[in-house]
Amino acid sequence: MERATSDLKFRWRVRDLIILLAFWQCILMTLCLLYFLHNQSVDLDRQRLVNLENARFSRDSGDFHSRLKATLKPPTKKGEEEARFIKNIITEAPVIGEEIKSLPGYISIIGNKTLHMTCRTCSLVSSSGQLSGKGAGADIDDADCVLRMNAAPVKGYEEDVGYRTTARIIGHPNLQKSLQEDEDMKQEILDDQNTRTDFVIIPWLYEVDINQTSDPVYLLAKNYSKEYPSVEFYLFTKEKLQETGREFERQVGMTRKEAHTWFSTGFVTMLFAIDICGKIDVYGLPPENYCQSHPNSKILYHYYNDSINKLECTYYAASEKKLHMGHKFLTEKAIFSQWAIHRNIRFHYPSWKPVLRNLTQLNSPFLKLYNEAKKNGTLSKLQNPSSKRQKSSKMSNCSGSVTDCKAEESKNYTVVRTFYKNGRRIVVKRVVKISKKPSA
Template sequence: MKTRTRHGIIILIGFVTMLTSLLFLYNSSSTDTPEDQMQSDGHQMNVLRRQTSHLEGYNSIIEHKPLRMHCRSCALVTSSGHMTGSDRGAEIDSKECVIRMNDAPTKGYQKDVGQRTSLRVVAHSSMQRVLRNRQELLNSSQDTFFIFWGPGNYMRQDGKGLVYNNLRLMKQMMPKLQVYVISRLKMLHFDELFKKETGKDRKRSNSWLSTGWFTMAIAMEVCDRINVYGMIPPEFCKSPQPSMPYHYYEPAGPDECTMYLSHEQGRHGSHHRFITEKHVFANWARMFNIHFYQPDWRPTPVAKNSTDS
């Protein structure tokens, strides 16, 4: 009995020590350098304090307040292997806001992807990877907004939502972290948006919206101009292409086009419709201030029907 008691005390002490270490690491994280706070033209980058717009459907994890964020220019940086060797880092960091996805790192890749992060959109399935890389992604991110998305059963707020509960604990351990979740109604809105743009019901087509879908849609609410880095055009994978890693930070990982095609063609199990989504993004770029770099491309104009006069 005494042995069990001692074992329980050891576990409790270990857990408390871990929480204390996380808080120490977060509070002792280094502050931004002057270069991190300046745009290339010398103006101070202070958009996160400016906070001029209310964005409904993105609620803070504890206070349940709506996100307040607006940017005149954004760099939306994908995780594609096309970013490797791009030398776009300084160009990306010169934008007023920089948007990233999931656990994509910047340390060691600054020359190609930049080092600033204003907003990071994270899938429920990537939360554990974010926590494992907390020294880079969380402890030094006091000026970064995090928006987490996930299925309704994971994000329930009645004590039964596993991801939601973990996010609340993370916020309690790191009170300065700016953590938001996408509301249930907003998730339904994203489903309806997909159906409106593609004519396909997400659930009936047995597919999941990708983090790229959420990120692009959120960027359209936040940004006046969106520069997208590392996103291929929708027709890219139709012709044979040199192998390109799906993630720039996993050079030995799966090939990008192989991943896209397998998901697009999959009919059994849940899949992302990466190529379908890119058709939608190309269409949005014809109507809104969206531009694609690395590779650089423009959506082809929509052919107009001509009639004889």
């Protein structure tokens, strides 16, 4: 009995020893694996820096005339002096592991050079108030390329929107308002070495044929490209503008002219990002149903303070319901959702995923109103409300009996002239008085 007990205890000791040895062997293997991975990471970082140095290219090279800001950037929370130091010592370099491709849809304003640009990862930053207080700046700056819209500032908002800018996509009506009429923004976008962009991309939002000898926006961009040689100015070609129109028609089921709308800067910026980016992280663009699911939203249209700031959802709803003019923001966001299904696009602040719809055509608020008006036969009146305004204007100036008003209408009429200047719809009304000639 004692012998059996002794054998059992011996077996237990052997078992415990084997378990202990196996435990320490696992720890040793884990440490070895961590050490190996650490060395691999260091080697990759070193190789990355070597590739950056070897891949350095000059602006004089015909194939690589485009330049991108360095992909290694300091976090937004770093001090201003440290950020400036790191930014200045890191060499400008192309995207790692990607062949810089030619983009025939974009042409330089001087020299008629085709844009050569490829970005492995992109941050597409809107000007929406959705970004206020989100602290997304470091994530935004971490991408290879940072794309910004119009003249949304970064100074004073770095914590939320970052400070790097690779390309500014500025819709042609906004170029004069953003730069020529705002000296501070012109310095920030074109001159300040810490905040200036590498590229300015100018799409014409509602025109195709551009007169290069007389168009004021074209001449302004040409002057800026000469005044600020460190910034490259590129235009959408006529073919690219036509392609953009065809894409809108394919998604919406009607032409831009039939919809009485013009493209938003967000729409053409998304198309530009699709052309140059492998992966796109979009910041500050809500889905088309955001306002419906957030009826009490107080988010402002812009994250920065400006004289025309308003509630985002209010502006979206007002623009979407106008059948005769204006941007169709919610319709465009429905298009973005369709694009994101088939491309590597992710949305942040708010974060949302595109939904695959079993529809042949989008069903945005604008399209619902449009199709309903078309079915009821009221589309023509809703798309041309000037005649209605003219009649009401004449009647509002009349006082007295019906007979007197009819007589007044025969004497006075209102001339209404509508035209577009710098992207703004201008209506000029003029009351013309006609005195009755005495009958012979």
